[in-house]
Amino acid sequence: xxxxxxxxxxxxxxxxxxxxxxxxxxxxxxxxxxxxxxxxxxxxxxxxxxxxxxxxxxxxxxxxxxxxxxxxxxxxxxxxxxxxxxxxxxxxxxxxxxxxxxxxxxxxxxxxxx
Amino acid sequence: xxxxxxxxxxxxxxxxxxxxxxxxxxxxxxxxxxxxxxxxxxxxxxxxxxxxxxxxxxxxxxxxxxxxxxxxxxxxxxxxxxxxxxxxxxxxxxxxxxxxxxxxxxxxx
Numbered sequence: 001x002x003x004x005x006x007x008x009x010x011x012x013x014x015x016x017x018x019x020x021x022x023x024x025x026x027x028x029x030x031x032x033x034x035x036x037x038x039x040x041x042x043x044x045x046x047x048x049x050x051x052x053x054x055x056x057x058x059x060x061x062x063x064x065x066x067x068x069x070x071x072x073x074x075x076x077x078x079x080x081x082x083x084x085x086x087x088x089x090x091x092x093x094x095x096x097x098x099x100x101x102x103x104x105x106x107x108x109x110x111x112x113x114x
Numbered sequence: 115x116x117x118x119x120x121x122x123x124x125x126x127x128x129x130x131x132x133x134x135x136x137x138x139x140x141x142x143x144x145x146x147x148x149x150x151x152x153x154x155x156x157x158x159x160x161x162x163x164x165x166x167x168x169x170x171x172x173x174x175x176x177x178x179x180x181x182x183x184x185x186x187x188x189x190x191x192x193x194x195x196x197x198x199x200x201x202x203x204x205x206x207x208x209x210x211x212x213x214x215x216x217x218x219x220x221x222x223x
Contacts, residue, residue: 034211044201105158107157110155
């Protein structure tokens with residue numbers, strides 16, 4: 001149980017285009033999902049907390065107009081990287097908690113902007 | 115001050131060795147504690163929760179010291195497959211999870 005599916009696993013896009021990443025909780029309902037970014041050889045950095053039916057909460061330094069988050073249902077949150085640039089190339093991971101005992105991560109999306 | 119701090123390592127140990135990682139947290143009201151394992155270019159996966167009384171899962175032992183606000187992970191009889199980055203994770207009262215920077219372990223044949 002507690003499976004989180006993330007799609008796509010890998011995407012290459014041109015600079016200036018937008019990319020949407022989906023995060024689905026497959027066997028449970030997640031009122032809250034989290035989006036992380038990880039640059040090479042660095043730890044996960046929380047970007048935003050996605051709340052079902054309301055606006056996401058962004059961490060300091062994360063541009064909400066660039067990283068659009070939509071959490072329209074209890075099983076799906078999406079992250080759209082708008083007007084992507086090469087510096088946005090990173091490993092993006094979502095996660096969701098089913099209980100108070102830790103949470104499950106999606107398999108991640110490796111974004112390369114060329 | 116960071117919420118969670120870990121020694122990034124790297125730790126390079128021979129097979130069969132015992133290795134210990136420590137992690138400190140800044141918020142004394144933190145509620146839950148975990149160790150995650152992350153393999154290169156993969157997502158983190160829960161290794162074990164950390165309970166106040168300490169807990170063991172096979173070769174892995176986790177301990178929590180609330181007074182000193184640190185968490186430890188002990189790996190006995192290291193295997194090559196234990197090579198990974200180990201992340202300390204702390205959950206605060208606001209339901210926020212905070213990650214340490216991770217400790218890199220390489221087990222050498």
